[in-house]
Amino acid sequence: MIIPDPIYDYDVAKLVRALKTAILDITGELSRLDLAGLSLANSKFALAEVSKILSGLNAESAAWVEKYVPKAATDGVIRAIVDLGVVSTVEEAEKIAKFSRINREMVAAAVADTQADVLAVTQNIERKVRIAVRQATADSLRGNMAKGVNGSRTISRDILSGMKKTLGDSVNTGIIDAAGRRWDPKVYTDTLARTKLSQVHREASTNEAIGRGAYYAVVSRHGATDACRSWEGRIVKLIPDAPGEFPYVGDIPKRELFHPSCRHVLSPIRDPKLLEQ
Ligand SMILES: [Zn+2]
Numbered sequence: 001m002i003i004p005d006p007i008y009d010y011d012v013a014k015l016v017r018a019l020k021t022a023i024l025d026i027t028g029e030l031s032r033l034d035l036a037g038l039s040l041a042n043s044k045f046a047l048a049e050v051s052k053i054l055s056g057l058n059a060e061s062a063a064w065v066e067k068y069v070p071k072a073a074t075d076g077v078i079r080a081i082v083d084l085g086v087v088s089t090v091e092e093a094e095k096i097a098k099f100s101r102i103n104r105e106m107v108a109a110a111v112a113d114t115q116a117d118v119l120a121v122t123q124n125i126e127r128k129v130r131i132a133v134r135q136a137t138a139d140s141l142r143g144n145m146a147k148g149v150n151g152s153r154t155i156s157r158d159i160l161s162g163m164k165k166t167l168g169d170s171v172n173t174g175i176i177d178a179a180g181r182r183w184d185p186k187v188y189t190d191t192l193a194r195t196k197l198s199q200v201h202r203e204a205s206t207n208e209a210i211g212r213g214a215y216y217a218v219v220s221r222h223g224a225t226d227a228c229r230s231w232e233g234r235i236v237k238l239i240p241d242a243p244g245e246f247p248y249v250g251d252i253p254k255r256e257l258f259h260p261s262c263r264h265v266l267s268p269i270r271d272p273k274l275l276e277q
Contacts, residue, residue, distance in 0.1 A: 003082050003090060005220050005265060006075050006201055008068075012193045015064045019121070019189050022057040023171050026050050026129060030167045033133075036155050038140035043133050050129050054122045061118045065111055072197040073099065073107045076204030076265070083205075083267045084214050103207045110200045117192050121185050124175050132170035136163045194261045202258070202266050206238050206249070209268030215242035217249070217266035218275065219257065228264055231257045235272045244272055 029049045033042065078093040087093050099107060140163070143155035174182035183191070209217065221232035236249040249266070257264060269275055 003079050003267075005222055005263065006072065006197075007263075008072070008194060008197045011068050011071075011197070012190055015061060015068075015118075015193050016186055016190050018057055018060045018064070019186055022053050022122075023125070023185070025053045026125070026171050027168065029053070030129070030133070030171065033136070033167070035136060035140055035160055035163050037144065038137050040137060040141075043137040047130060047133055050133075051126065054126050058119060058122055061122070062115055065114045065118060068193075068197060069111045069114055069200055070107050072200040073103060073110070073204035076201040076206075077103065077208045079201075079265065080205040080208035080212070080214075080268045084209065084212055084270060086212070099204075100207060100211050102211070103204050106203050106207060107200065110196065110203075114192070114196050117196075118189065121175055121189055121192075125171060125173065125185060128170040128173040129167075132167045136167055139163055191261050194263075198263055198265060199258070202264075205266050205268055209266075210238055212268075214268045214270040215239050216244075216246065216270070216272045217268045220263075220265045220267060222263060224264070227255060227259065228257050228262060231264070235269070235275060236266070238266075238268070246272060 029046055033046055074097055077097045077099065078090055081087055081093040081097060082090060087096065139159060140155065143159065172184065175185055175188050176182050177188070205217070209215070215238050216235055217238055219228075219231045219234050219236060223229075224232060231252070235246045236252070237244065237246045238249060240248040240250065242248075252258070
């Protein structure tokens with residue numbers, strides 16, 4: 001029985017949609033600000049609204065992570081159980097699939113990591129919006145002070161459109177990854193979620209397989225066109241000292257396989273010789 005590869009598009013889209021909605025709500029909140037006469041009280045109120053929107057998003061994201069990270073791990077366990085021939089159908093596997101101690105710990109750590117990564121996106125938006133609103137308030141107050149002095153000057157159109165742009169950009173501000181690349185927050189969250197779910201799936205399959213004394217796996221194939229393509233269908237070792245001339249999965253460079261957003265998963269096997277023939 002061949003298990004179809006997991007496709008997490010629908011699950012990931014839910015998380016990205018929540019972020020998108022929050023970004024739209026914040027943009028709406030900022031666009032209602034009277035930039036020509038922005039008072040400290042008004043800007044404080046707007047920032048409190050922004051915080052409320054982001055807390056809502058954080059709660060939604062946390063619930064998403066708590067649901068879908070364990071789900072990906074369960075999928076990984078089911079794949080291992082079926083591939084190793086413990087049962088012959090996914091339905092049967094679903095009935096007996098449970099997390100071993102090591103999988104329970106792996107899932108708990110993955111949930112915590114993913115929560116922290118998703119939270120970093122929100123915190124980044126909050127910080128950038130706060131700076132932009134403070135700047136706009138200062139610009140507005142200064143503009144109006146000048147008006148008080150000479151009685152005629154108001155904030156110029158240029159300054160107003162500059163304030164508007166700074167505020168707008170602050171909501172969509174990129175997050176900078178470990179490699180120094182700047183990401184659109186929606187793209188970043190999408191990549192983060194996909195990468196995490198696949199990784200959790202593979203780790204769960206691996207742990208389940210090793211727990212059942214199977215030390216090899218075949219890399220899934222879906223006709224990849226990127227660097228992973230040369231790994232599709234290849235046998236890998238799940239532990240470094242398993243016998244045989246197969247590469248250990250942990251030694252494969254990330255640029256070759258399991259890069260960000262990589263969908264490849266592992267199908268555990270007990271005896272690589274059977275497959276080679
Ligand atoms: Zn891949």
